[in-house]
Amino acid sequence: MLTAFARAFKTPDLRKKLLFTLGIMVLFRLGAHVPVPGVDYRNVQMCMDQTKSGQGLFGLVNMFSGGALLQITIFALGIMPYITASIILQLLTVVIPRLEALKKEGQSGQGKITQYTRYLTVALAILQGTGLVATARSGALFGGCTVGNQIVPNQSIFTTVVMVVTMTAGTCLIMWLGELITDRGIGNGMSILMFTSIAAGFxxxxxxxxxxxxxxxxxxxxxxxxxxxxxxxxxxxxxxxxxxxxxxxxxxxxxxxxxxxxxxxxxxxxxxxxxxxxxxxxxxxxxxxxxxxxxxxxxxxxxxxxxxxxxxxxxxxxxxxxxxxxxxxxxxxxxxxxxxxxxxxxxxxxxxxxxxxxxxxxxxxxxxxxxxxxxxxxxxxxxxxxxxxxxxxxxxxxxxxxxxGGTSILIIVGVGLETVKQIESQLQQRNYEGFLR
Structure with missing residues (x-):
């Protein structure tokens, strides 16, 4: 297997794709630690040390954001709005005849469905961002924290709008990074970013x-x-x-x-x-x-x-x-x-x-x-x-x-298997030998 890894990095175009994917993953993790404007980062860290309440109610969203949700960073919403939008569009395809017809049109129809998914992602990001800011302002994000209501000291409308716009822009940036990995890197971009978020908490x-x-x-x-x-x-x-x-x-x-x-x-x-x-x-x-x-x-x-x-x-x-x-x-x-x-x-x-x-x-x-x-x-x-x-x-x-266990192990193993298959198929085109023997 190590020989296959070495062979993958010796192939120029495959090496470029792997390094590009790794670079996007590093950039994604850096964004998960940049606080949103208007948040008192010291109080956030104090609340995270005092309580673990966010692991229960907000655990799923926090896992998909790589821990960025509870730190209220620019990538706090993570990939979750896009996942929700994709699932909603997939369900609506069965119900709405127009979407079903677009699905059967091939690449052009799929492009339209992708465009609708992006619009719905932005709408869901605004909705979830507003809910997150309201929860953080009320102190309910960290139940039992002594300074929970001081996470957002300035509760003016302008500060709230800036926070929601920043987190929505962060979700759009994540969506763009995922599409870049799909086009120029290895594997499905959204799945790779989801894999990165979950693995970061291990x-x-x-x-x-x-x-x-x-x-x-x-x-x-x-x-x-x-x-x-x-x-x-x-x-x-x-x-x-x-x-x-x-x-x-x-x-x-x-x-x-x-x-x-x-x-x-x-x-x-x-x-x-x-x-x-x-x-x-x-x-x-x-x-x-x-x-x-x-x-x-x-x-x-x-x-x-x-x-x-x-x-x-x-x-x-x-x-x-x-x-x-x-x-x-x-x-x-x-x-x-x-x-x-x-x-x-x-x-x-x-x-x-x-x-x-x-x-x-x-x-x-x-x-x-x-x-x-x-x-x-x-x-x-x-x-x-x-x-x-x-x-x-x-x-x-x-x-x-x-x-x-749970969602994390299913996603990590599934994404790992699909990525290995893609690398293996590209290696077999050049060396007639698989990634795993």
Whole structure:
């Protein structure tokens, strides 16, 4: 593998792409430490030392921003507005016929959808930036911090507008950097920046586990977490690469004196067809009632029930609800992202068929049957992986930023596998030898 790394840097154009990607990643991490104008950075650091409340309610957004959210920097919103906009546009494509028609137009239609995604990203960034500034001004961002309401000393309208515009511009800059990586670097730019944000929190989280440990100065807990992490990575790689291959045979066709077709191929149906989207959906949905209680400040019975059962991640009701939502959204997202009838119609149009299955409606029914069967283990796997940080919080007495589990490990392994495949394909074009033997 080290030889393959050396070979990758010896190839001039590949070396240029790798260095360009690394440079953008460094620039992205630098921006995550530049404070927004109008924020008292000393009070922010004091509140981060006093409390860890932001890890629960704002944990997902803080993870995707690489810790920049709680520090209120220019990249505080991170890549989250773009992810949300992309998911919304993907869902609307199924509902709105105009967007579905654009998707089928090829590159020009995809360019229009990308343009709509950018506009929606800016709108969401303004909305989320306003919410973040309001939360920081009220002191709710760090619940229990003695100087929480002094994070933004100047609460004039001008200062608020400057802060929101700065964070929105930071999100637009992140979006541009991601597109630069996609065009001139290696891998998908947004995925690489997401990978960078999550990986940036790993050293701090691992060292915090060591400091909180009691056995052998914390080194025993640290070693157990590392071993557990390696096992988790192996499991995620195994399941993410697992797929059910549906054989497809294409009949021979005579056009003039030449025969076409007669080839055999397959339809790869992944066990985890939905990816990490169900976990993000479930987390976002569970944050809504907690945010509602926090912003309204209600003392009613329903508000106390939410605070007691749906805010703390280690509560049994929270864990069961989170697990069931992930399973539901896994089936929901697979249903809207993979259309068996469309696949069956395309196969019939080009003379393809599944051996033993009639073309048309029987093929669509067979694909739906297989997809439902493999989605069950995929959804259960997602739910169990997402609960790993909560279980670790209870058993190992670790902090809530337990790195090996949940959304973080799924994204890191997924992006790592895709990036390695891209590097491997470019190496094989020159050396006829893969990145990993």
């Amino acid at each position: 050293p701090t989280a691992l060292w915090a586990i060591k400091l909180q440990g009691n056995l052998m100065g914390g080194w025993l807990e640290f070693s157990l977490v590392i071993l557990c992490g390696l096992a988790m990575v192996a499991l995620v790689v195994f399941v993410e690469q697992a797929q059910r291959r549906i054989p497809v045979q294409y009949a021979k066709r005579m056009i003039g004196r030449r025969s076409y077709g007669g080839t055999s191929t397959y339809i790869p149906l992944k066990v985890n067809q939905a990816g990490v989207i169900p976990v993000i959906f479930a987390s976002s949905l569970l944050y809504i009632p907690a945010l509602l209680v926090q912003f309204t400040g209600s003392k009613a019975d329903w508000a106390e029930w939410i605070q007691r059962n749906l805010v703390k991640g280690d509560h049994p009701i929270y864990m069961v609800t989170y697990f069931l939502l992930i399973v539901f959204f896994a089936f929901f997202y697979v249903a809207i992202s993979f259309n068996p009838e469309e696949v069956a119609d395309n196969m019939k149009k080009y003379g393809g068929f599944i051996p033993g299955i009639r073309a048309g409606r029987p093929t669509a029914e067979y694909l739906s049957y297989v997809l439902n069967r493999i989605t069950w283990p995929g959804s259960l796997y997602l739910g169990l992986i997402a609960l790993v940080p909560t279980v670790a919080l209870v058993t190992l007495n670790a902090n809530q930023n337990f790195p090996f």
